[in-house]
Amino acid sequence: MTIVCTVLFTCALAFSSVEANCRSQPSTCWDTGLEFPPTNESCYDGTDLCRCGETTADCSSNPDSLTFIPDLNRSYKYLNFSNNNVTSISDADFFVNVSRDVEIIDLHSNGLTYIAEGVFQGLPNLTGLFLGGSNHLTYTNLPSLLSVPGLLNLSIRCQSLGPIPLDSFQGVHHTELVGLDLSWNHLGSLNMSVFQPLQNLTYITLWKNEINELSTAYMPSWENVNMKANRLYDFLRTCSEQGHSLFPNLTVLSLDQNMIQCIDDPVCLPSLRNLSLRYNHFEYFATNTFSAARFPVLQDLEIMQMENKIRAMSPAFINNSAVTHINFLWNNVDFSQGYVHGDIFQGCTGVRGLNLGENIFLDVSEKQFHRLLKPMEASLNILSLARTQLTHISSKMLSRLRNLTELYLYANSLSSIPDGAFDKLHGLWKLILDDNNIQTISESTFSPKLRKGLKEVDLGAKTYQCDCNILWFQNWMKTQPILFKDYHSRGYICSNVDNVTIPEFALNPQACILGSGAATLTIGIACILLIFLVILVVFFRFRWHVRLWLYEVCRGRRRRSRVSRGCKYDVFVSYAEEDAVWVQEELLPVLEGEWGLTLCVHHRDFRPGKHIVDNISDCVSDSERVILVFSPHFARSEWCQFELKYCQSFVMERDDVMVLVALQETQSRDMTGAMLAVLRTTTYIEWDEEQDARQSFWGRLHLALDDTEEVQVV
Ligand SMILES: *[C@@H]1O[C@H](CO)[C@@H](O)[C@H](O)[C@H]1NC(C)=O
Ligand SMILES: *[C@@H]1O[C@H](CO)[C@@H](O)[C@H](O)[C@H]1NC(C)=O
Ligand SMILES: *[C@@H]1O[C@H](CO)[C@@H](O)[C@H](O)[C@H]1NC(C)=O
Ligand SMILES: *[C@@H]1O[C@H](CO)[C@@H](O)[C@H](O)[C@H]1NC(C)=O
Ligand SMILES: *[C@@H]1O[C@H](CO)[C@@H](O)[C@H](O)[C@H]1NC(C)=O
Ligand SMILES: *[C@@H]1O[C@H](CO)[C@@H](O)[C@H](O)[C@H]1NC(C)=O
Ligand SMILES: *[C@@H]1O[C@H](CO)[C@@H](O)[C@H](O)[C@H]1NC(C)=O
Ligand SMILES: *[C@@H]1O[C@H](CO)[C@@H](O)[C@H](O)[C@H]1NC(C)=O
Ligand SMILES: *[C@@H]1O[C@H](CO)[C@@H](O)[C@H](O)[C@H]1NC(C)=O
Ligand SMILES: *[C@@H]1O[C@H](CO)[C@@H](O)[C@H](O)[C@H]1NC(C)=O
Ligand SMILES: *[C@@H]1O[C@H](CO)[C@@H](O)[C@H](O)[C@H]1NC(C)=O
Ligand SMILES: *[C@@H]1O[C@H](CO)[C@@H](O)[C@H](O)[C@H]1NC(C)=O
Numbered sequence: 001m002t003i004v005c006t007v008l009f010t011c012a013l014a015f016s017s018v019e020a021n022c023r024s025q026p027s028t029c030w031d032t033g034l035e036f037p038p039t040n041e042s043c044y045d046g047t048d049l050c051r052c053g054e055t056t057a058d059c060s061s062n063p064d065s066l067t068f069i070p071d072l073n074r075s076y077k078y079l080n081f082s083n084n085n086v087t088s089i090s091d092a093d094f095f096v097n098v099s100r101d102v103e104i105i106d107l108h109s110n111g112l113t114y115i116a117e118g119v120f121q122g123l124p125n126l127t128g129l130f131l132g133g134s135n136h137l138t139y140t141n142l143p144s145l146l147s148v149p150g151l152l153n154l155s156i157r158c159q160s161l162g163p164i165p166l167d168s169f170q171g172v173h174h175t176e177l178v179g180l181d182l183s184w185n186h187l188g189s190l191n192m193s194v195f196q197p198l199q200n201l202t203y204i205t206l207w208k209n210e211i212n213e214l215s216t217a218y219m220p221s222w223e224n225v226n227m228k229a230n231r232l233y234d235f236l237r238t239c240s241e242q243g244h245s246l247f248p249n250l251t252v253l254s255l256d257q258n259m260i261q262c263i264d265d266p267v268c269l270p271s272l273r274n275l276s277l278r279y280n281h282f283e284y285f286a287t288n289t290f291s292a293a294r295f296p297v298l299q300d301l302e303i304m305q306m307e308n309k310i311r312a313m314s315p316a317f318i319n320n321s322a323v324t325h326i327n328f329l330w331n332n333v334d335f336s337q338g339y340v341h342g343d344i345f346q347g348c349t350g351v352r353g354l355n356l357g358e359n360i361f362l363d364v365s366e367k368q369f370h371r372l373l374k375p376m377e378a379s380l381n382i383l384s385l386a387r388t389q390l391t392h393i394s395s396k397m398l399s400r401l402r403n404l405t406e407l408y409l410y411a412n413s414l415s416s417i418p419d420g421a422f423d424k425l426h427g428l429w430k431l432i433l434d435d436n437n438i439q440t441i442s443e444s445t446f447s448p449k450l451r452k453g454l455k456e457v458d459l460g461a462k463t464y465q466c467d468c469n470i471l472w473f474q475n476w477m478k479t480q481p482i483l484f485k486d487y488h489s490r491g492y493i494c495s496n497v498d499n500v501t502i503p504e505f506a507l508n509p510q511a512c513i514l515g516s517g518a519a520t521l522t523i524g525i526a527c528i529l530l531i532f533l534v535i536l537v538v539f540f541r542f543r544w545h546v547r548l549w550l551y552e553v554c555r556g557r558r559r560r561s562r563v564s565r566g567c568k569y570d571v572f573v574s575y576a577e578e579d580a581v582w583v584q585e586e587l588l589p590v591l592e593g594e595w596g597l598t599l600c601v602h603h604r605d606f607r608p609g610k611h612i613v614d615n616i617s618d619c620v621s622d623s624e625r626v627i628l629v630f631s632p633h634f635a636r637s638e639w640c641q642f643e644l645k646y647c648q649s650f651v652m653e654r655d656d657v658m659v660l661v662a663l664q665e666t667q668s669r670d671m672t673g674a675m676l677a678v679l680r681t682t683t684y685i686e687w688d689e690e691q692d693a694r695q696s697f698w699g700r701l702h703l704a705l706d707d708t709e710e711v712q713v714v
Helices: 002-022 139-146 366-376 448-453 468-479 517-541 543-558 577-594 612-621 632-636 638-651 673-681 691-704
Strands: 041-044 047-052 056-058 078-080 104-106 128-130 153-155 179-181 189-191 203-205 213-215 224-226 252-254 274-276 300-302 325-327 353-355 382-384 406-408 430-432 456-458 461-464 492-494 569-574 599-601 623-630 658-662 684-686
Touching (some): 517 543, 543 691, 569 577, 569 612, 569 638, 577 599, 577 632, 612 638, 623 632, 623 673, 638 673, 658 673, 684 691
Parallel strands (some): 056 078, 078 104, 104 128, 128 153, 153 179, 179 203, 189 213, 203 224, 224 252, 252 274, 274 300, 300 325, 325 353, 353 382, 406 430, 430 456, 569 623, 658 684
Antiparallel strands (some): 041 047
């Protein structure tokens, strides 16, 4: 109960104060379209009744106290005396206190019922007078007001004046009036010839007057006519009986919010540049409705938001190369359907701005699209396809619009942008694509050249997949925040991460190596390296086997049958005294013990008493083969060198006799000439303690001594 009372009380308070000021009228009733420069000090008797600025005196909103205009003892251009309680101005001295410099007076909402003739006489600079809002003036006041010398603009809105009597302005002479605003006055029917006495009238505003009967007349001075929100069923009759224009100077005509369905009659508007027909009832757009023959200089055409369903659009319904801007917003026309001819824009070769937003492009094919816009391909600067249910665009769709600078595709259902979709649009600087279902933007989406030209971009969406692929886009946003304006607040939102926008999204860049293309390359290289490494390790592990195998292969080619010479020994071993242990412990057990060869080793087989040289020569000539055990000791041993030289000369006669075994690395500077010579022509077999190396050594040695067929390799 208390609450209800409080609410009622508050309402009553609010209502009473509103009523005092505006008496429940819509705010348009006192909208002057102007705003006087600001005030900064009170300027009347130390009270707050009037506030002044450099050029403004504002004594408005004192309905209890101000019934006269006070003397502010200063000069000003703008006087706001609205919302006071001056119900009648009959005293010829009423404006005597007003600065003679005053140019515009706002007197709206004073409850004015009467204004005597001649009261403005003393204000030579007065050009504008606003008398709208809750005043109660009648046509009887008009002639005196219109005759105010020098008055250019007069606004009398919301006075319920009713239909204009035909003789209303008969007594008006020498008016200089340029602008007359009679909006919200229930004019009903109107015979324009009543305005003919107002010879300089240029701007006429007859907005919201329920005009349903209109007869036009010759109005050569009219340039700008606003007849919005009336009840016109037909377009104005603009041609005289003789076919001349009734409005030869009319450049701007607004007939928004009427009920016009078509323009059948001939049209004579040779100067009309802007025609606005928003919110009318067009159902059929016939060929040549807005043609150059009817509207030779028409530039801006507003045919948006028709109240009825549009049923047919014929080819070349505009057919006017002068038209530069077409606003066809919000007509719910499905451009894929048969009732829209493919060539509706035929002849529109000069269009620079086209708004087709809030129509339906869901099923429009690329071919249909190209045909539709073909006439304006070269000229179009600005294109809007916002809210047209577009689900995809192809990379070729827009590429023909060479002159495009601004593109609006917001509030569609695009889930991706094909790479390079806009790259052919070299002049593009504004791209508004927000409120789609775009999931990611990658570096290839826009070419670097396009990105350089862009000055304003909106790609805001709630559908971004925030992962490694988004990092490039995030970086773009961060490095060029100006390009993305304040769109941060509007939201580039990650759909897969709670409550996070793209600029906030954080991810360790290393975590992304697995994702991108560059990363794939890295992995590839790593794999190859790994495989290489494995091969290397395996090779190293089995290097001796490989050597043996290679040896076998090479050796195999050279193998030839050897005729046994029936020697006493199979092998003569030439070695230095220091290497005797190796011969004793390694070589003999294998060659004699396992392979069953007979070796001639000097510490065992040289005959005592016989000269050593004879021993050597006997042994060598009695052996099938000679094994030379190379080592630094071998190089230093005189006898070894002798044996070597002897063998060398012996080998001259017999081929394939010598087998070199290198026990230790021997530097070439330590070697004798003979050793070097034999090394150059004969491959040697290295000894190594390692298990594998040993195996390889024995395998190779066995091959070198190959012809002993019966020997088994261990
Ligand atoms: C005059 O004052 C009223 C009330 O303060 C205000 O609404 C109106 O806009 C002012 N007029 C102009 C032309 O500034
Ligand atoms: C108001 O503005 C005028 C002109 O700009 C200046 O001369 C005057 O001192 C100002 N008054 C106040 C109270 O600031
Ligand atoms: C306005 O003035 C009239 C008399 O001229 C008076 O009767 C009325 O009460 C006044 N209105 C206000 C709100 O002061
Ligand atoms: C002129 O202003 C003075 C003082 O501000 C005032 O007393 C007088 O009534 C005003 N004159 C008229 C005709 O309003
Ligand atoms: C008006 O202003 C002038 C100076 O600007 C001053 O000399 C004069 O006394 C003022 N008159 C009144 C009545 O305040
Ligand atoms: C009126 O306007 C003219 C030109 O704009 C200017 O020279 C003059 O001082 C103004 N004031 C009066 C009182 O004429
Ligand atoms: C008269 O009104 C028109 C339309 O509102 C405006 O464009 C023009 O500037 C005004 N002229 C003057 C002198 O205030
Ligand atoms: C109409 O305006 C022109 C200048 O624009 C002026 O010369 C002429 O006197 C005006 N006509 C009337 C009737 O005031
Ligand atoms: C409009 O007024 C003119 C002149 O007053 C008159 O000749 C004409 O017949 C009127 N038109 C209509 C439709 O009443
Ligand atoms: C029509 O406009 C032209 C140029 O704007 C002007 O010269 C001519 O006087 C105007 N005609 C009338 C009747 O105002
Ligand atoms: C392209 O647009 C510019 C304005 O941005 C315009 O001047 C030019 O004429 C247009 N090109 C064509 C072929 O219409
Ligand atoms: C998202 O963040 C805002 C403020 O940063 C917070 O108020 C809101 O509760 C968060 N919503 C979720 C779902 O975390």
